[in-house]
Amino acid sequence: MKYRSVFDIIGPVMIGPSSSHTAGAARIGRLARLLFGEAPTEVQIHLYGSFAKTYRGHGTDVALAGGLLDFDTFDERLPESIQLAEDQGIQLRWFEEHAVTDHPNTVRLRLKKGEREMEIVGISIGGGKVEITELNGFDLRLSGHHPAIFIVHQDRYGVIAEVSNQLAEREMNIGHMEVSRRDKGEEALMVIEVDQPVDAAVLTDLEKLDHVIQVAKIQD
Amino acid sequence: MFKNAAELIERAVMKEGSIAEVMIQQEIHEKGKTRDEVLQTMEERLDIMEQAVDRGINEDVESVSGLTGGDGKRLAAYAAKQNTLSGPVLLDAVAKAMATNEVNAAMGTICATPTAGSAGVVPGTLFAVKDQLNPTREDMVKFLFTSGAFGMVVANNASISGAAGGCQAEVGSAAGMAAAAITELAGGTPEQSGHAMAMTLKNMLGLVCDPVAGLVEVPCVKRNAAGASIALMAADMALAGIESRIPVDEVITAMYKIGENMSDDLKETARGGLAATPTGRRLETEIFNISLDRS
Numbered sequence: 001m002k003y004r005s006v007f008d009i010i011g012p013v014m015i016g017p018s019s020s021h022t023a024g025a026a027r028i029g030r031l032a033r034l035l036f037g038e039a040p041t042e043v044q045i046h047l048y049g050s051f052a053k054t055y056r057g058h059g060t061d062v063a064l065a066g067g068l069l070d071f072d073t074f075d076e077r078l079p080e081s082i083q084l085a086e087d088q089g090i091q092l093r094w095f096e097e098h099a100v101t102d103h104p105n106t107v108r109l110r111l112k113k114g115e116r117e118m119e120i121v122g123i124s125i126g127g128g129k130v131e132i133t134e135l136n137g138f139d140l141r142l143s144g145h146h147p148a149i150f151i152v153h154q155d156r157y158g159v160i161a162e163v164s165n166q167l168a169e170r171e172m173n174i175g176h177m178e179v180s181r182r183d184k185g186e187e188a189l190m191v192i193e194v195d196q197p198v199d200a201a202v203l204t205d206l207e208k209l210d211h212v213i214q215v216a217k218i219q220d
Numbered sequence: 221m222f223k224n225a226a227e228l229i230e231r232a233v234m235k236e237g238s239i240a241e242v243m244i245q246q247e248i249h250e251k252g253k254t255r256d257e258v259l260q261t262m263e264e265r266l267d268i269m270e271q272a273v274d275r276g277i278n279e280d281v282e283s284v285s286g287l288t289g290g291d292g293k294r295l296a297a298y299a300a301k302q303n304t305l306s307g308p309v310l311l312d313a314v315a316k317a318m319a320t321n322e323v324n325a326a327m328g329t330i331c332a333t334p335t336a337g338s339a340g341v342v343p344g345t346l347f348a349v350k351d352q353l354n355p356t357r358e359d360m361v362k363f364l365f366t367s368g369a370f371g372m373v374v375a376n377n378a379s380i381s382g383a384a385g386g387c388q389a390e391v392g393s394a395a396g397m398a399a400a401a402i403t404e405l406a407g408g409t410p411e412q413s414g415h416a417m418a419m420t421l422k423n424m425l426g427l428v429c430d431p432v433a434g435l436v437e438v439p440c441v442k443r444n445a446a447g448a449s450i451a452l453m454a455a456d457m458a459l460a461g462i463e464s465r466i467p468v469d470e471v472i473t474a475m476y477k478i479g480e481n482m483s484d485d486l487k488e489t490a491r492g493g494l495a496a497t498p499t500g501r502r503l504e505t506e507i508f509n510i511s512l513d514r515s
Contacts, residue, residue, distance in 0.1 A: 001221060001223070001376050002375065002376060003372050003375040003376050004221065004250050004372075005247060005250060005251060006243050006246070006247050006262075006365060006368035006369065006372065007247075007261060007262075007265075007368075008372070008375070009333070009334045009367075009368040009371035009372050009375060009380070009397075010262065010265055010331065010332075010333055010334075010342075010364050010365075010367065010368040010371070011265060011331055011332055012331070012332055013264075013265060013268050013329065013330075013331050013332075014329070014330065014331075014332060014336060015327055015328070015329060016323070016324030016325060016326070016327050016328060016329075016330055016336050016339075016436065017283075017324050017325050017327060017336055017337070017435070017436035017437070018335070018336050018337055018436050019332040019334075019335040019336040019337070019339075020335065020381050020382070020383060021488075022336065023332065023336065049383070049489075050383040050487065050488045050489050053434060053488075053489040053490055053491065054431070054434025054488060054489065054490050055434075056434065056508060057285075057431065057433050057434030057435035057436070057490070057507075058434060058435070058436065059327065074329060076329075078327075079327050103384075104381075104383040104384060104484070104487065104488070104489075105381070105383050124381075125381060125384075126334075126335065126375065126379055126380045126381030126383075126384060126389070127332055127334045127335050127375065127380045127381070128332055128335075128336075145250075
């Protein structure tokens with residue numbers, strides 16, 4: 001069951017014209033910005049399928065730019081967001097891809113600032129609902145129904161236990177968890193869906209743990 | 221969580237008393253919110269819908285491309301002046317549905333129901349039957365929960381995305397949702413809501429998504445008109461006691477399979493259908509001032 005809330009169907013409140021190609025695109029852009037944690041200076045945007053064919057007409061480009069500026073789906077600045085991004089020194093580079101993807105509305109975003117880089121793949125599955133299917137080369141299968149914590153860490157023994165201890169101390173329940181790594185001992189990604197809201201203090205404490213590189217969250 | 225329309229209807233009949241109440245209880249349970257909070261959120265969305273309808277009917281709305289705008293207002297003015305062929309309620313619904321979609325095309329603020337391209341049907345029919353049935357504000361909020369419940373069944377068992385399932389998944393779903401909610405608001409049973417949804421969707425099966433220039437304008441605005449009128453027709457049929465021979469869940473499954481069989485050219489890629497007509501191509505070239513190769 002991908003859709004569980006009535007407000008996924010009656011909603012979102014949004015600037016037109018398309019829930020999947022405008023509102024959904026804005027949400028993917030915003031999730032990318034959130035996970036990156038700061039404004040990027042350059043973003044490469046690769047559009048696939050229907051996104052690639054119709055992004056001009058649907059304002060998908062405008063919406064992605066708006067999301068990358070941390071605008072919500074109903075933000076009235078959305079129509080001007082490409083110009084606003086430029087004004088803020090964010091260079092946007094667009095690529096219309098021909099490769100066939102699993103979902104027709106797929107976008108791959110590569111965010112950069114200085115040495116930092118992040119790559120994220122999002123799909124817009126209809127009515128404004130989106131899923132993040134890949135982060136920095138790691139496959140994800142998030143339900144999107146609960147808050148999620150993203151932890152980039154070194155692949156060492158005990159890190160997963162430390163993280164889950166921290167959550168247990170705060171009486172936070174883990175509903176779903178994924179761990180993946182590039183290679184033994186290399187960089188790894190932990191994604192944890194929890195039942196409780198995630199406040200900033202949790203992230204600060206998790207970030208202090210040994211071998212943890214970066215922490216981010218998305219609310220549902 | 222109800223998995224399909226049969227479970228939704230059964231729960232309404234056996235336990236909660238109405239489709240709207242099943243959806244409200246489900247939302248309270250799923251999100252851990254209070255009943256007041258859930259109703260409040262929906263009422264805010266109702267306000268947004270009302271503002272979009274008012275804007276489209278009263279203001280001169282025009283999209284950036286210039287392809288759409290003003291037809292909802294035009295139809296409302298026509299219907300106000302004379303006796304019409306299809307009657308005041310139906311034309312009011314059609315005018316308000318188009319008006320909402322014109323506001324959407326003009327990058328105005330709307331509430332997706334279930335999508336932006338199909339955002340006219342549910343509010344258009346609601347604000348048209350409002351004058352006929354005199355519902356309270358809470359009844360109107362419940363109308364949206366009933367719509368949402370049936371929309372969720374489609375979203376979870378088929379699709380509400382034009383790119384995945386064609387226009388049948390967007391305007392088709394919206395019209396089915398509206399038909400079910402009108403039926404409930406007019407005093408129909410949960411089963412009759414299901415039949416209204418089924419009869420509506422059956423008339424929308426196979427509808428392709430072929431937007432000219434990839435814009436949510438042509439033919440989207442006028443398909444919202446069709447969606448609103450079929451929804452009203454099917455609600456009246458259901459209230460008259462007419463039943464769908466094919467159960468609503470099977471109609472939804474059929475819609476899903478038809479969407480799977482549909483060529484990608486006809487699923488929101490602007491490669492086929494009306495988008496590929498000579499006029500569609502000419503408009504596209506004029507709007508973007510370049511020739512786009514979509515082959």
